[in-house]
Amino acid sequence: VSKTLPIVISGAGPVGLVTALRLEQAGLPCIVLEKSPEVQNDLRASTFHPPTLEMLDEFGLTGKLLEQGLETPNWQIRMHESGDRALFDLSVIADETPYPFRLQVEQRVLCELATEQIDNLPDVDLRMGHELTAFSQDGNRVSLTVQTMEGESYTLETPYLIAADGASSFVRKQMDLPFEGLTYPETTILATTEFPFHQHLEGLSNVNYIWFNQGTFSLLRLPGLWRCSLYAGAEQTVEEALEPANIEAKLQQVVPRDEPYEVMEIRPYRIHQRILQEYVHGRVLFVGDAAHMNSPSGGMGMNGGIHDAWSLTTLLPDVVRGTAQAEILHRYTRQRQPIANEAILQQAHRNRSRMQERDPQKRQQELERLQGIAGDPVKAREFLLNSSMITGLRRSRAIS
């Protein structure tokens, strides 16, 4: 394989773009194929955890994200009716990270900033509106077919194809790889409003997971808006729950008011928990949602994908330059797959299950348990190192 052939990354979501920035930093040229004409701007990840901010700082992106986001030094799990809560304060891990907070900013901001940066990097060729439509690999290279939005088709060759093409990964499906796991029964309804919940609910944080008599909801604050995750009532179909009058009724349960809520966007989505067993398939390498999906509870999917990108791009440059054997790439699976499984998928599953609990007694016991952790500096530190994804990343880095 010619050492001058660029690595190809399929997908310009947050994980593909960060992978490209890292490869460029390591001196490897790359091509990023993105089937959409524009960077994705739908409402998705809103939380950046401390280790991700440390990583993005290497490209000078963290300062810019901080300018556009909300530093969130604490988050909470709360009972709506009583306001009783367990408050987790990240200042207890201030000696572990320069960023002892969750940063609330939309993932689209990262994509925009990364794209701007890439526009000035001659070694990263970002091709918007170019879709990967076929590929095959042999012992030396991966051959790709790409289709442009104008309907033109061309071919490319690369030593490695990095599949960063998201949850419904074309690459994963083409290779017919089992994506094991489950799809949760409930549909989450994301409603976005500018209504200032923090001025109406006493002691609210920017990130709140909330139990109430009729179920659960979460309130996540972003600059200038709040995102509410709502669920259909026991007797409702999802279609009924999505009707504007029913969204209005749910928001009135959060904060009753005389005026109707102005809802900027309503978006239903299903949650999956799925993972590939192996991330390295010859010359095809999987990162981000293409490799694993989890409940957004805890805000770990995009963050974990960026951590994948870090691990892979630490190993890949030496392999491409021929100074390391291709076998070392399996260390990437060893470092990331079990951590994604245990510290991300299982943790997100526990976070989701906790909030889906309906039994008032069990909720009360769990709240008291969490208050016990939050009130004990040693336990709170361990808990927050976990939920901030620091422990998982450390475990992953220690694996050879």
Ligand SMILES: Cc1cc2nc3c(=O)[nH]c(=O)nc-3n(C[C@H](O)[C@H](O)[C@H](O)COP(=O)(O)OP(=O)(O)OC[C@H]3O[C@@H](n4cnc5c(N)ncnc54)[C@H](O)[C@@H]3O)c2cc1C
């Ligand atoms: C409501 C919601 C809230 C969330 N909150 C959080 C959170 O707070 N924190 C967090 O860490 N995560 C969160 N997540 C998860 C996060 O959004 C995803 O983990 C993240 O988008 C994954 O990034 P990615 O780059 O792997 O994939 P994607 O963002 O899906 O990007 C994949 C890209 O590949 C492109 N593509 C696909 N097929 C092709 C092809 N054949 N050729 C070329 N391009 C292709 C797509 O157009 C897309 O742009 C949330 C998700 C949802 C739905």
